[in-house]
Amino acid sequence: MSTEFLITMLGMAVILYATRIGGLWIINRLPASSSLDVWLNQLPAVTLIALAAPAIAREGWIGAVAAIAIWTVMKVNGNIMLAMVLGVGIVALLRQIG
Amino acid sequence: METMPVIDEAAEEAAASAAVSGSLFTVAGVRRGIVRTVPFGVSAVTFGMAFGVLAGSLSGIGAWGAILMSITVYSGSAQMVGLDLWASQAGVAAIWGTTLLVSLRYVLLGLTTRSWFAGHPGWFRFSLPFVMSDEVWALTFAEFEQRRRDLGFFLGSGLMMLTCWTAGTIAGLAIGSRVPDPTAWGIDFVAAASFTGLIAGMYKGPRQLPPWGVAAVVAIAAERWLPGQWYILLGAAAGMIAGVMSERRYDVD
Numbered sequence: 001m002s003t004e005f006l007i008t009m010l011g012m013a014v015i016l017y018a019t020r021i022g023g024l025w026i027i028n029r030l031p032a033s034s035s036l037d038v039w040l041n042q043l044p045a046v047t048l049i050a051l052a053a054p055a056i057a058r059e060g061w062i063g064a065v066a067a068i069a070i071w072t073v074m075k076v077n078g079n080i081m082l083a084m085v086l087g088v089g090i091v092a093l094l095r096q097i098g
Numbered sequence: 099m100e101t102m103p104v105i106d107e108a109a110e111e112a113a114a115s116a117a118v119s120g121s122l123f124t125v126a127g128v129r130r131g132i133v134r135t136v137p138f139g140v141s142a143v144t145f146g147m148a149f150g151v152l153a154g155s156l157s158g159i160g161a162w163g164a165i166l167m168s169i170t171v172y173s174g175s176a177q178m179v180g181l182d183l184w185a186s187q188a189g190v191a192a193i194w195g196t197t198l199l200v201s202l203r204y205v206l207l208g209l210t211t212r213s214w215f216a217g218h219p220g221w222f223r224f225s226l227p228f229v230m231s232d233e234v235w236a237l238t239f240a241e242f243e244q245r246r247r248d249l250g251f252f253l254g255s256g257l258m259m260l261t262c263w264t265a266g267t268i269a270g271l272a273i274g275s276r277v278p279d280p281t282a283w284g285i286d287f288v289a290a291a292s293f294t295g296l297i298a299g300m301y302k303g304p305r306q307l308p309p310w311g312v313a314a315v316v317a318i319a320a321e322r323w324l325p326g327q328w329y330i331l332l333g334a335a336a337g338m339i340a341g342v343m344s345e346r347r348y349d350v351d
Contacts, residue, residue, distance in 0.1 A: 001163035008190050009163065012180055012197045013170035019201040020227040023208020024215060028223070042341035043210050043334065044239055045300045046313040047203065048293045050333025051232060053314035054321035055290035066287070067294050074298035080240065083298070084137065087291035092284030 062094040120217030121247040131237070131254025138233045139262035141288040144280045145174050146266020147273075152178070154271045156185050161271050168267040172260055173231070175200045179327070200327045206334055207235045214242065214249055222249070229256025233289060236296050243299070309344055313337025 030036060056063035066087040073083035146168065153164035159181075171177055176197045183193045208227060215223050226249070238252040280286045297310070317333025324332075 001160040001166075002158040004190070005158045005160075005163050005184070008180070008184065008193055009167045009171065011190065011194050012167070012176060015194060015197045016171050016173050016176060016201055016204075017228060019198070019204040020208065020230045021224055023205040024211050024223055024227060025208075026205070027209045027212045028215075038342055038345060039338060040210060042309065042338040043206060045297055045306070045310060046337030046341060047206050047330070047334045048236060048297050048300075049310055049313040049337060050317040050330045051203070052290045052293035052297065053317045053333065054329055055287070056294065057318045057321075059287070063287075063290075066291065070291055070294045071298045074295050078299065080292065080295040080299065081137065083295040084288065084291045087294065088284040088287050090284075091287040091291075092282070095281070095284065 059091060060098075062091055062098055065094065066090040121214055121242070121249045123218060123222075123249045123253075125250065127246075127248030127250025128254035128257075130248070131251035131256075132258045133254075134237055134241075134251075135233070135255040135258040138237070138288060138292070139258050141280075141285050142174075142259050142262035143266035143269070144285045146263045146268075147270035148280060149174065149177055149181070150267040150270020150272075151275055152181050152270075153267070154274060156181060159184070164267055164271055165264065168264045169260070172229075172263060173201060174263070175327070196326065199331075203232070203330045203334070204230060206331070207232070210239070211235075214238070214247075214252065218249060226253055226256070229253065229260055231256070231259050233292065234259055236293060240296055240299065305344060305348060306341075309337050309341035312340040 027040075056067050059066070069090055070083045070087040073079065073086055149168065150164060153159050153167070154161070159167075167177060167180075171180075179196050179200055180193050183196060207230065211227075215226075229252075234252060234255045237255050241248065241251050300306075313333045313336060316336040317329045320329035320332045
């Protein structure tokens with residue numbers, strides 16, 4: 001390990017740690033308010049969508065089929081592990097064909 | 099969401115009553131977090147191996163550098179992008195800047211965790227988030243949504259991911275380029291699949307669809323046409339603004 005890499009890595013570690021504790025640190029310094037909650041309540045779903053949507057879109061029609069299957073399982077019996085395994089299985093299988 | 103058998107009714111009730119004022123922290127929760135994270139651990143091992151192989155092929159890093167990086171940085175996206183820039187000799191400042199951009203989503207996720215940590219010792223807030231990943235946050239969020247409010251789950255899940263990611267890195271360094279291809283079994287789709295399931299679980303009615311559509315379209319477009327890693331932040335911000343606007347419209351109606 002070169003010194004330059006060590007410095008680069010330690011800097012990255014500090015950045016990651018700061019972002020991981022940062023959100024909690026900020027929110028604990030803001031007064032609890034209902035108008036803030038209106039914004040925060042949106043955050044979980046839209047962040048997950050921003051993470052997942054490009055990954056699904058990259059798969060094209062295969063991603064769309066998998067997403068519909070996952071959604072259907074969640075609506076029918078709500079078992080997320082089953083939904084996930086099915087979605088991954090569909091992507092693996094259809095990639096062989098498509 | 100999955101219904102779990104009630105193992106301990108008293109603990110279940112205690113967790114539910116903690117809903118008002120924070121959360122519990124139990125060993126059972128830690129164990130449950132570890133178990134529930136196994137499928138994501140498989141994915142982390144595989145990608146850790148890919149990272150290990152890449153790190154092993156570059157000069158100036160070495161096995162210890164790669165292992166230490168996986169333990170201290172513990173972020174697939176940041177480490178992969180970091181090594182990419184390291185290989186192209188982009189310089190420390192560029193690597194740090196990109197790392198920050200890729201990792202700012204953790205700030206967003208952290209904003210939603212206030213109630214998780216309420217009532218726990220202050221040092222929890224500076225130690226536990228170290229193990230947070232997208233998956234750890236998402237799984238813990240789902241747990242809390244089901245009124246199993248146990249911060250132990252977060253720690254167990256995070257330690258599982260950290261261990262798998264590091265173990266994968268070591269394996270990748272050891273076996274070199276003969277690692278399995280994550281795309282062969284759809285393992286690269288594990289995170290997206292679980293996030294889609296969680297999103298479906300958050301669906302309460304059609305009024306959520308317009309803001310969710312905005313988040314998806316902006317994220318997809320930004321990922322496709324913007325350089326760098328802006329898509330997560332832009333997609334989330336656009337979706338959040340659209341969500342608040344639509345809530346206000348419904349309030350007026």
